[in-house]
Amino acid sequence: MKILAIETSCDETAAAVVENGVKEVASALATSMEMHEKYGGIVPEVAARKQVESIVPVIAETLEKAKSAAGHDSANTQEFARDYIDAIAVTVGPGLIGSLIVGVEAAKALALAWNKPLIPVNHLVGHIYANFLEEGAGKTIEFPAIVLIVSGGHTDLVLMKGHGQLEYIGGTVDDAAGEAFDKAARILGIKTYYGGKALSEIAEKAGSKNLKIKLPRPMLHEDNFNFSFSGLKTAVKRLADEKKYPAEEIAKEFQNAVVDVLVEKTVRAADQFNVKSILLGGGVSANKALREKISEKAQEIRIPVYYPPVRLCTDNAVYIAAAAYFNRHIKPASEISVNPSLKVMDL
Ligand code: KG4
Numbered sequence: 564m565k566i567l568a569i570e571t572s573c574d575e576t577a578a579a580v581v582e583n584g585v586k587e588v589a590s591a592l593a594t595s596m597e598m599h600e601k602y603g604g605i606v607p608e609v610a611a612r613k614q615v616e617s618i619v620p621v622i623a624e625t626l627e628k629a630k631s632a633a634g635h636d637s638a639n640t641q642e643f644a645r646d647y648i649d650a651i652a653v654t655v656g657p658g659l660i661g662s663l664i665v666g667v668e669a670a671k672a673l674a675l676a677w678n679k680p681l682i683p684v685n686h687l688v689g690h691i692y693a694n695f696l697e698e699g700a701g702k703t704i705e706f707p708a709i710v711l712i713v714s715g716g717h718t719d720l721v722l723m724k725g726h727g728q729l730e731y732i733g734g735t736v737d738d739a740a741g742e743a744f745d746k747a748a749r750i751l752g753i754k755t756y757y758g759g760k761a762l763s764e765i766a767e768k769a770g771s772k773n774l775k776i777k778l779p780r781p782m783l784h785e786d787n788f789n790f791s792f793s794g795l796k797t798a799v800k801r802l803a804d805e806k807k808y809p810a811e812e813i814a815k816e817f818q819n820a821v822v823d824v825l826v827e828k829t830v831r832a833a834d835q836f837n838v839k840s841i842l843l844g845g846g847v848s849a850n851k852a853l854r855e856k857i858s859e860k861a862q863e864i865r866i867p868v869y870y871p872p873v874r875l876c877t878d879n880a881v882y883i884a885a886a887a888y889f890n891r892h893i894k895p896a897s898e899i900s901v902n903p904s905l906k907v908m909d910l
Pocket residue numbers: 573713714715716717740741742744745757758759760763845846847848849850851876877878
């Protein structure tokens with residue numbers, strides 16, 4: 564089964580064709596990130612306008628690539644697509660309403676024109692499925708699993724008993740992990756927007772020497788699976804204002820603090836729920852320190868850890884197609900609408 568997926572939840576316009584939920588055939592992506600960097604944060608109106616500009620070229624590029632991958636270079640693209648694609652999938656939330664609408668309406672139009680089933684996908688569930696692609700762990704993942712979704716807008720701990728069987732067990736009570744990374748990066752003058760990766764690169768420069776600064780590990784010892792990151796951002800601001808410590812040391816201790824609580828609570832949940840796998844998903848799962856620490860801690864309790872290839876951690880349509888394949892909530896186009904505040908359990 565070949566699914567054409569469309570993802571437009573934030574500032575990326577993405578499309579992909581994936582076969583049987585695991586094999587990427589083609590994908591394309593455009594981003595308006597540089598424009599948001601100029602403003603020091605995402606401007607929803609700008610993001611939505613960029614989605615409108617990019618959606619048709621991105622879908623067209625994906626179909627051209629799929630045509631080529633299938634060895635039908637000389638075929639008419641529309642005829643090829645109608646024949647080749649079995650279903651259309653689209654992210655319906657959570658995300659920015661103006662951005663989501665662009666993808667959902669494009670997907671509806673294609674489903675109608677090509678007479679194909681339409682599968683709505685929850686973006687957060689999509690992040691989980693980056694692990695199930697051939698390029699990720701694929702078939703070796705065993706259930707039940709504990710999943711840590713760490714993105715720019717969300718931090719959720721989920722018990723996954725099987726495909727379509729998700730139970731929310733905890734999450735952030737304030738800022739998301741990615742949001743905390745982004746705010747710390749801005750405070751430290753590293754990058755104005757989406758600075759998580761840049762902050763982790765600066766942190767590496769601090770080396771392995773003992774740091775003089777110590778930040779709190781919020782909610783680490785509380786008997787629940789919740790997180791809180793807004794206090795860390797305030798603590799970073801205070802340290803930066805003191806001008807006593809180099810940015811790389813503050814960055815490193817900040818990263819250590821975030822990683823420590825994410826890892827400790829995820830591994831604790833894995834132990835408590837007696838799971839067979841631990842999965843990471845979302846932009847922050849690209850973080851090297853997080854990947855290393857969770858692998859180390861999970862090894863102590865002998866539970867395998869899976870994280871997506873870096874390329875599939877941040878937003879794209881490849882994992883949306885994978886999620887659609889494993890969770891086929893097919894609906895008539897007329898019943899599909901966007902839901903900007905969709906929760907991980909909702910679809
Ligand atoms: O999942 P994603 O692409 O978008 C959302 O759905 O929100 O996640 C983006 C987030 C941003 O906050 C970005 O700074 C963060 O993921 N991020 C990282 C790294 N790469 C991306 N944070 C820490 N370390 C990284 N290597």
